[in-house]
Structures are given as C-alpha cells and as structure tokens.
Amino acid sequence: MGTGRMDSFEREDAGAGGPSPGNAPVRDSVPEHLPRQTRQTAQPWSPSEPGSPEPGSPEPGSPAGSGSSSGPGHRLQPAGPPQAPAPLGRPGDEGPLGDGDSGSRGRGIAGLSLPYQVAAALSLALIGALACVHLGMVFLHVAPSNTVTKQHGEAVDWWVYPEFEQNWKLFAPNPLQQNVAVQVRAEYTAADGSRRSTDWIDLSAEDGAAIQGSLLPSHVHQNMLRRAWDFYVTSHDGDNRPNGVRGQLSERYVRRIAVARLMERDLGGPVERIQLRSATSAVDPPGWSDEKIEVKPVHRVLPWWTITAADLPEDAARDRAEAER
C-alpha cells in the first residue's frame, strides 16, 4: 500500500532507468587501469587496500603517504586529512578536523576510562541495533510480500514511510512494452461567441519532441505528465471513479497539466471544457522475433470536464474572474 510519497515509478516502467549496456570491452580496461593507478601513487599502502571504505591499516589520510609520491599533486587535499590515526591513535597526532575531530591523545575506546568505556559500549550497541533494524525494515520494504511482511507490514510501513520509501524495480519484472500517449481536446468560446472544439492534441508527443536531442531532459517533459497519468490510472477504477482523496487529487492534477499546456497555445478563446484520453500502443516486436501483436492503439477516454478557476494557473484564474465580472 503506497501510503505516501514516492509511489514513484509504480509498476514496471519505473520511471528510472533500468540498466542497459555494460559491456565486455570494459573488462579489459580494468586490470590495466586500476592496478596501475594503484602502483603509481599509492604504493605505500596498496597491499592492504581493502576495497571498500575501510582503509585498513594505514589510514589513507596520512599526509605522509601522499606526500611521498606525487609532487605537485595534492592541492585538492592539501590538508591530507591531518587525522592520521594509523591502526591506533598515534600519540602526538593532532588533527582538528573539519567536522569535528578530536585533538586528543588516546583516541577510540582504548583511550577511555572504564565508566566512559561502558558508555561507549552502550552507544555502540544502540547505534548497531538501530542500523540493523533499519536495514531489516528496508529489506522487508523492498522484498516481495512474504510471511513476515504479512504479519508485521504495519511496523515496516511505520518505519519506512514517508522518508525511506523506495522502489528499485527498475524496468522489472518486465519493462513497459507500450507507449502511452496522453491526448487532450478542448471546447472553447471563439471570438464570435460560438463554441468550438479542437482536434485531439497529443501532449505526450510534445514531451517526446522536447526530450529528443536533449542531453539533459527536464523532469517537466520526462516525468510530469507521464507520472501524473500513472497516478490517475492507479487511483481510479475502470469506470473512472476515483478511490479516495488520491483519486480526486490525481484528477485535478492531470486537468491542471492539460489546461496549462493548452494555455501555451492560442486557441482563440477561453477554454470551457476539456476531455482527456490515453492512446496505448504496443511497441513493435523486435525485427528478429516472430511475435505478432495488435497494432491499433487502445484508447481510454475520460469524460468531459468543465474547467473552473481551480484548474487554471493563478494569473489566468484572476484574469478570468475579472473578465466574468
């Protein structure tokens, strides 16, 4: 039950990239690169380089290390972290650190007297327990529904929502295999006072055009309408009846998007009513496959909606109110 925030990429299209290429040639370049770099600069400690944040014995920080190899190198880490507590805190090593470093002699738990050691141990237990519970909850949150989540789903939701919600079914279990185009047509009052209606205007195609040739597509084009429509579909039943608050919100949302888009073009009069529909067309099967699919797009048509001030951007609403007065 998505109670909340990022019921983002609901369903398979996931909104976010599912991975794609990642490719063999890369593999060759690796052994060449990494180890060489390793040898080049970091000889002093490369043997114990642990791979992950766990710079093992020689805290990489030690300025001595970097100093020894590359000459004009380290302006970026000029500080070379002054903190260089090799295995154990080194006496006399004083390193006030950016976000807080002790300049104290004995560092770590070994430098504490018994009562303080107890306090440190308790902190360790508490912090460790919190982290374990958190990771457990996150795991249960992303895992498929199972025995534990059926019994303790509420506890999991309580922990995870709203800020730790996540969904990593990126293009999974199956990628979306259809293009969903959202289209709108409008009824407006023309200059001569007559009511006219437009043809279907493909808003998704406009998005697509904006995305094409762009290295940095905007969320406005890539996510707004696409996810709004998803939101509408998941919060309505087949007869376009909203289920609860979210259903009502989603209606108003797609309506506002459509109206804002219509206002960008000059129809020749104020929009009175709009109608939305989606045209879902399956992606053609790949050329090498012998699958056959229905080529005709499937339409889902929503009822006509009368536009009220609440559907308009603020200044437009104000204008309209004045005009009506």
Added chain:
Amino acid sequence: MRRGNGFDRKVADALQRITAAALGPYQSAVVRIGFAGAWLCFLLRELPHRQELYGPDSPWAWDMARRLVAGNDAFTVLVWGDGVLWFECVYALSVASSLLLMLGWRTRAMSALFMVGVLSLQNRSIFMGDGGDNVIHLMALYLVFTRCAQVWSLDARRAARAARAEDGAASRDRTGPVLWCLLGFGLLVGTFLSLSHRPGLFVPLLLWVLWLAQGLWWAVSRYAARSQPHTLLDVIANLVHNTALVVIMAEVCVIYATAGWYKVQGSRWQDGTALYYPLKLDYFTPWPALSELLAASGTMVMLLTYGTVIVQVAFPFTLFNRRVKNVLLVVMMVEHAAIAVVLGLPFFSLAMIAADAVFLPTAFLVWLGAAAARGRARLRPRGRSREAPRQHEQHTAHRTLVG
C-alpha cells in the same frame, strides 16, 4: 586458552578501529561530492522550470501538495507558506547548500541544510521524481550522519591550516558559532511555524539532535579538549559515521539486488529482449537513431540484457572479492553513463554513479585526487607562484607533524 586470547584481541582491535577513526574518508568524501553535485546540477538544469515543478502555482498546486503531505507526514518546509518568495528562498537555499556541501564548507551544517532542501523540494511534488530523485533523497538522509569532510573539503583545509598555526587558531573561529546560532534560530522559528501543520516528527527531531550535538561538540572541544567526555563524543561520532557508511553500502546493495532479482522473474529478461523495449519508449529515446542502432541486433540486445541481470544480481556477492568487485564497479559505472545518454536519464545515472563510488578503492581515489590537483595546477599556471610556497609549507608541516 590462547585461542580465546587471540579472539579477544581481535575483538578489541576491531572495536578500537571502529571507534578511533571515521573510516573511509575518501569514500565518504566522494559520496558527498557526488550527491551534492548531482543535486546541484539538477537544480541548475531545472532553474527555468522550477516554478512548474515545485512552485506554488505548479500544476501540482500548493494546496494539493499540502493535502497529500497532511496524509503521509512527509517533511517539507514548502507547505509552510504558499508565497513565491518563500519558494524562491527555499530553492536558492537548496542550491547554496548543495554547492557548499560539495565544497565541504561547514560540512555538518551544510549536510543538514542539504537534507532539508532535498526533502522539501521532493516531498513538495512527489510525482515529479524518478529513481534518481529517490536515491538522492535517501543519501541526503544518510549523509548527515557521516564525517564526510575529512578530505577534499574546505573544512579539511581549514583544519590543516589551524593545525599549522598552532593552538589559538581554533578560538579565532567565529563563523562556526555564528552559523550555529543562526541555524538554531531558524530551527526554532521553523518548529513554531510547522506546529500548525502537525508534521512528522522524524526530521525535525533529527535536526534538533544534530544541532544540539554540534553545540555540545563545540563546547567540549573548546573547554575540555582531550578530556574523557571529549574522547567519548569523538568515539560516538566515529561510530555513527562508520555505521552510516555501512548503511550506505547496504543501501546500494539493496538497490542492485532488488533491481536484479525482480528482473530474473520477468519473461522479457528471460527471453533476452528486455533491453529492446525501453529503447522504443518515446519518453526514453532522446536519440532515436542511437536507440535504433542498439536495438538492431538481437544478439547484442540479448547479451546486454543478460549481462545487466548478471551484474546486478552478482554485485552484492562480489564485495567479498576485491578484484571482481572493482571490475563490476567499472562495468556498472560505464553502464550508467550509457543509460544517461541513451535513455536520457542523466541525473539518475549521476546519482547511481555517486552511490557506486562508495565502493571505489582508496588507492584509486587518492590517485584521482592527485590527478585532479595536477590538472588544476596545469589549468591555472599563474596560480603556481602562489602554489609553490604553500606546497613547501605543507612539506615542512608534515615533518613537524609526522616525521
């Protein structure tokens, strides 16, 4: 008996290691720079669209956001007011805090502000985001627990200078206390403002704890340096940092494991055509010719499809072998770079690469830092004259400090 002793010793050593230092200074720094940078780039890119995405008059209107947030307790300061000015301030604050976090200026404070900025904007319009926003959201929360400015930061540079200038330098620092007071005032005002909205407790509580802890740390460092309480606080901070780093790493594993294991179940991933479909989706084909090219060969699509699933499923397990892990890391980063262009998801990819970076080997990061510094020196030759003495200074400093 002896074995027992050996075990005790190992436990003691491990305890000492995780309490004496904030481990992975380079990894935490690169994660900080990566995520702050990704969010900064995103905000700058969306500058022309900011009103449409998060402004009071966005299609996802302010009152709609407020209604939704009231139901799910998400944290966003944007529901406190519907003024354009308020929105612009929050957006600007988010830009500034991500820039400063990237540079590592007053990092702990900036990481808190960064989190507030990210959460406020994203929770304001949850239906604008995608996977990239989701990763940034989570990492913004985790980053506040880390000591991520030990290297590659203005904080580290300042600390090194202060160390060289002997004592007394610390007492001259006015900015820290002033910033702390300002943020405390802001927090107080924010708390009162938010009372009427009955927000979720988690984030405000977290902010207050952070603020108090910073104050306590400052006071103890100043008046009782090298005392037992001081060491205890340092131990706790290290523990929190190290734990947060583990959580970040686990989160990355969760991402790949989830993405991989759910794919295994999909028929399209099984028959080796899955990758073909996103290449045909209008919303994910910024370069149709390129997509066409990739989709042209059935064998290539199948290899990439299988390769993707294998890499994602395998990744968490390769952490036990450094060499294999590094190979996979490169593969995944290249893959994300390709996704950035081919599917038009640059910020998602940037965020994922930043997340992957937590697993980069220290030696590589050190080399990268040195290379970046060399590149910078080459780009700005006139800076060299200034550079030289400082370099010298540094070396003497090493000698007094270490040698």
